[in-house]
Amino acid sequence: MSEKFVSLSDLTLSYGSTVAVPNLDLDIVEGELIALLGPSGCGKTTTMRAIAGLLTPASGMIEIDGQDVTRLAANKRGIGLVFQSYALFPHLSAFENVAFGLRLQRMPEAEIRSRTEAGIETVGLMGFEARKPAEMSGGQQQRVALARSLVMDPKVLLLDEPLSNLDARLRLEMRSELQRVQKDTGVTMVFVTHDQSEALAMADRIVLMKDGKIEQLGTPSQLYAEPATAFAAEFMGFENIFCVEGENLVSDTGQLPLGFAAEAPMLAWRPGGVQVGRGPFSGRVLSSSFAGGHREYVLDSLLGQIKADAPIETVEVPLGHNIDFDLPQSTALPLAA
Ligand SMILES: Nc1ncnc2c1ncn2[C@@H]1O[C@H](COP(=O)(O)OP(=O)(O)OP(=O)(O)O)[C@@H](O)[C@H]1O
Ligand SMILES: [Mg+2]
Structure with a gap:
C-alpha cells in the first residue's frame, strides 16, 4: 500500500x-x-x-x-x-x-x-x-x-x-x-x-x-x-473562543475573571462544555431553542455572547431572564493562536 x-x-x-x-x-x-x-x-x-x-x-x-x-x-x-x-x-x-x-x-x-x-x-x-x-x-x-x-x-x-x-x-x-x-x-x-x-x-x-x-x-x-488553531476550533464546534489577558478572559466587548491559571493565549469551549445553571458568571437569555437532547441558549454576558447547551431535563429559563454559568477548566481547549 x-x-x-x-x-x-x-x-x-x-x-x-x-x-x-x-x-x-x-x-x-x-x-x-x-x-x-x-x-x-x-x-x-x-x-x-x-x-x-x-x-x-x-x-x-x-x-x-x-x-x-x-x-x-x-x-x-x-x-x-x-x-x-x-x-x-x-x-x-x-x-x-x-x-x-x-x-x-x-x-x-x-x-x-x-x-x-x-x-x-x-x-x-x-x-x-x-x-x-x-x-x-x-x-x-x-x-x-x-x-x-x-x-x-x-x-x-x-x-x-x-x-x-x-x-x-x-x-x-x-x-x-x-x-x-x-x-x-x-x-x-x-x-x-x-x-x-x-x-x-x-x-x-x-x-x-x-x-x-x-x-x-x-x-x-x-x-x-x-x-x-482558533480557525480549526471554530470549525470543530468550539463556538466560545476568547483571549486570555492576565487573569481575565477578554473579548471585543468585555471581560470576565478567569477562575484558573491558563498558560495559553486563547481558550475555547464548545456549547456543551459551558456549565449552565450554576457558576460564578451570569448571562441574560437572548435566545433559547430546543435541540432534541439539549436546549441551546445564547446568553449575553460581560464577555459578550456565550453559546451554552443545557440538559433538556432542566427547566427552561425564559428570554430576558438571567442564568448562572461557568466556563470550567475541565472543558477548556487551550489554543496557541
Ligand atoms: N474560474 C475561476 N476564475 C477565477 N477565480 C476562480 C475561479 N474558480 C475559483 N476561483 C477562485 O479561487 C478560489 C478557490 O475557489 P474554489 O472553487 O476552489 O473554492 P471551494 O473551496 O471549492 O469553495 P466552495 O465551497 O464554495 O465550492 C476562490 O477565491 C474563487 O473565487
Ligand atoms: Mg467547490
Missing part, C-alpha cells in the same frame, strides 16, 4: 494572476477516504480540478501511483469524478448511464454488461436498471453517478460535494453507502465538503483548508479533540 498514492508537491494553482492555492504539499494514502474540508472559496474544488487534470498547475508536481501526471491529459489519469450535480443523461436508463464510459472505450458487449451489473450491485440499485433519471430519487441518481465512475475502475475517485443536493435523511444514508463502497472496492477517495459533521463521520483523514492552505491535517478524532 502506497503512502504517497496521490502526491501533491509544492503545488501552486492560479486563475490568471490570482493565486487560489499556494505551495500545497499533500500525500494521500492508497485506499483511504480523505476529506477536503473548509469554508467556501478556500480552494477545495481548485485542488480537485488540478488532481483531475482539469486545471494546469502554475508550478509544482502531481504524482499518481508513482507516475508524474502534472502534464498528463485528464482522460489518461485514471481518475473518476463525481460532482454535486450528477449530470446523468436524462434519456438513458440507469443501466445505460452506468455503461456509458465503457461503451466509449469500445469494450466487448459481454464485459460492458458484467461490469455495469457489478457496478449497479455495488451501489445497491439492482432492479432499477431500466429507470430513467427522472424516475429515480436524488439519492438513487447520485448512486448511478457513483456507479458510472466506479465501473471505469479509477485509481482515484474524486467527489466534490456529492451529497449537498440531497435532503438530510438521504445524505446520512449516502454517507454510509459511500463508506461501504470505498471499503468494498478499496478505491482511494478524495471527498470535498464544507460540512464538518460529514467529514468527521466519513473520512479516514481530514484536510482542513483555509485560504488555499492546509490549516490542519489529521484523523477525525484528532481534529475534533485537538483543533490546533
Whole structure:
C-alpha cells in the first residue's frame, strides 16, 4: 500500500494572476477516504480540478501511483469524478448511464454488461436498471453517478460535494453507502465538503483548508479533540473562543475573571462544555431553542455572547431572564493562536 498514492508537491494553482492555492504539499494514502474540508472559496474544488487534470498547475508536481501526471491529459489519469450535480443523461436508463464510459472505450458487449451489473450491485440499485433519471430519487441518481465512475475502475475517485443536493435523511444514508463502497472496492477517495459533521463521520483523514492552505491535517478524532488553531476550533464546534489577558478572559466587548491559571493565549469551549445553571458568571437569555437532547441558549454576558447547551431535563429559563454559568477548566481547549 502506497503512502504517497496521490502526491501533491509544492503545488501552486492560479486563475490568471490570482493565486487560489499556494505551495500545497499533500500525500494521500492508497485506499483511504480523505476529506477536503473548509469554508467556501478556500480552494477545495481548485485542488480537485488540478488532481483531475482539469486545471494546469502554475508550478509544482502531481504524482499518481508513482507516475508524474502534472502534464498528463485528464482522460489518461485514471481518475473518476463525481460532482454535486450528477449530470446523468436524462434519456438513458440507469443501466445505460452506468455503461456509458465503457461503451466509449469500445469494450466487448459481454464485459460492458458484467461490469455495469457489478457496478449497479455495488451501489445497491439492482432492479432499477431500466429507470430513467427522472424516475429515480436524488439519492438513487447520485448512486448511478457513483456507479458510472466506479465501473471505469479509477485509481482515484474524486467527489466534490456529492451529497449537498440531497435532503438530510438521504445524505446520512449516502454517507454510509459511500463508506461501504470505498471499503468494498478499496478505491482511494478524495471527498470535498464544507460540512464538518460529514467529514468527521466519513473520512479516514481530514484536510482542513483555509485560504488555499492546509490549516490542519489529521484523523477525525484528532481534529475534533485537538483543533490546533482558533480557525480549526471554530470549525470543530468550539463556538466560545476568547483571549486570555492576565487573569481575565477578554473579548471585543468585555471581560470576565478567569477562575484558573491558563498558560495559553486563547481558550475555547464548545456549547456543551459551558456549565449552565450554576457558576460564578451570569448571562441574560437572548435566545433559547430546543435541540432534541439539549436546549441551546445564547446568553449575553460581560464577555459578550456565550453559546451554552443545557440538559433538556432542566427547566427552561425564559428570554430576558438571567442564568448562572461557568466556563470550567475541565472543558477548556487551550489554543496557541
Ligand atoms: N474560474 C475561476 N476564475 C477565477 N477565480 C476562480 C475561479 N474558480 C475559483 N476561483 C477562485 O479561487 C478560489 C478557490 O475557489 P474554489 O472553487 O476552489 O473554492 P471551494 O473551496 O471549492 O469553495 P466552495 O465551497 O464554495 O465550492 C476562490 O477565491 C474563487 O473565487
Ligand atoms: Mg467547490
